[in-house]
Each structure stands twice: as structure tokens, then as C-alpha cells.
Amino acid sequence: EVQLVESGGGLVQPGGSLRLSCAASGFTFSNYWMHWVRQAPGKGLVWVSRINSDGSSTSNADSVKGRFTISRDNAKNTLYLQMNSLRAEDTAVYYCTRASGSGWYALGYWGQGTLVTVSS
């Protein structure tokens, strides 16, 4: 059974940093592209970042470029999101998601999400 378990969320002040982790199990982690998607309270889904299977290629939404970095450790079956220079508008539930294949696929599996709150 595919499982994605996020951790690392919490309350952080504006301008601060946070690193989210996503522990993956139940599949061969190194075979799949992985993504982060976020959802502000009461709002819709927003794609944030993606990373390819071996970690050599990443993409980010314009709203987080230069501030967020996605990475992965295939030996540890773990996905990360390093978030720097956090703003109030980054407050959201952050979901770790797995693509349905290696490449341009829909997002077939989702974690339960971790809440990040940016506030003073």
C-alpha cells in the first residue's frame, strides 16, 4: 500500500524557514516524480514544486521561486521541501503527492498534509 506521511509543519514567523519532510513507503520511491501541492485555509489547490525520479531536475511555481527548494533522498525514501523567507500568504496545508508515473502524469497518491502557519 502506498503511504506518504508528511511532517515538519508548524508555526513560523514571517521571514523564517521551515523544512517539510515526506516519508514514502509501499512503492519504489526512486521510480516516480514527486510533487508538493498546497491549500490555503478555505481555498483551492495550488501546485508548488516537482522533482524528477533521480532528483536532477526540479520545477517551482512562480510564487515560491527563489524561496522554496524541493529535494529528495532516494536512499531514505524521503521527499523534502525547504521553505525560506516565509510570508503570511504561504500559510497552507502542504501535501506530498506522487505522480502516477515517471514523467508528466496526474497525481495519483496524496499524503494527509501538514499545516504551515506563518504569523507573528
Added chain:
Amino acid sequence: DIQMTQSPSTLSASVGDRVTITCRASQSISDWLAWYQQKPGKAPKLLIYKASSLESGVPSRFSGSGSGTEFTLTISSLQPDDFATYYCQQYNSYWTFGQGTKVEIK
């Protein structure tokens, strides 16, 4: 950037109704479109991929159609478990979600 626009934003319907949600892309995305269902406090669930392919385990009352810029999600006979918010998403060029359609009880 490709923009995705869903309509309506909210839909009131009764159990047994046929329900249709529309999603429009700002430019052609071929059939690189997915539909997700989300219930309050839960993660989204993939229903449809590649515009019309049903994800494994999803009831056959859900169907998707369209290509290019116009797409629809149809629920043939609405069930109590289907009251939720539905999102379309393009994955032709990066990944963009529509704003969501809430299906509520009439």
C-alpha cells in the same frame, strides 16, 4: 502559464441527479487533464486522468470527456458520498488546478 476555469463554482443537486462540471483551459492541453474529489479535512483523490480514463477503484458513475480546451466531469447518478469539492488539473505544461466546484445538497 495555462489557466484553468471551472463552472459552476457551486452546484446544488439531489441524490440521483445527473451532474456535469465544466473545465476550460486557456490554451490547448490535448487530453492532459485530471479530475480530483476532495472532502472537508481530507486529501484530494484522483478520479479521472487523461481526460477520460477512470482511476482504479473509482465508481463507474464518474466519467470524463473532452480535449483541447473544453472538458467535462459527469456524475451519472449522484450518491450521498459524492457531495464534495471537485477540481480539474492540467498537466500538459507544469500543473495547474481549477478553482474548484462544490457539489452541495439541494
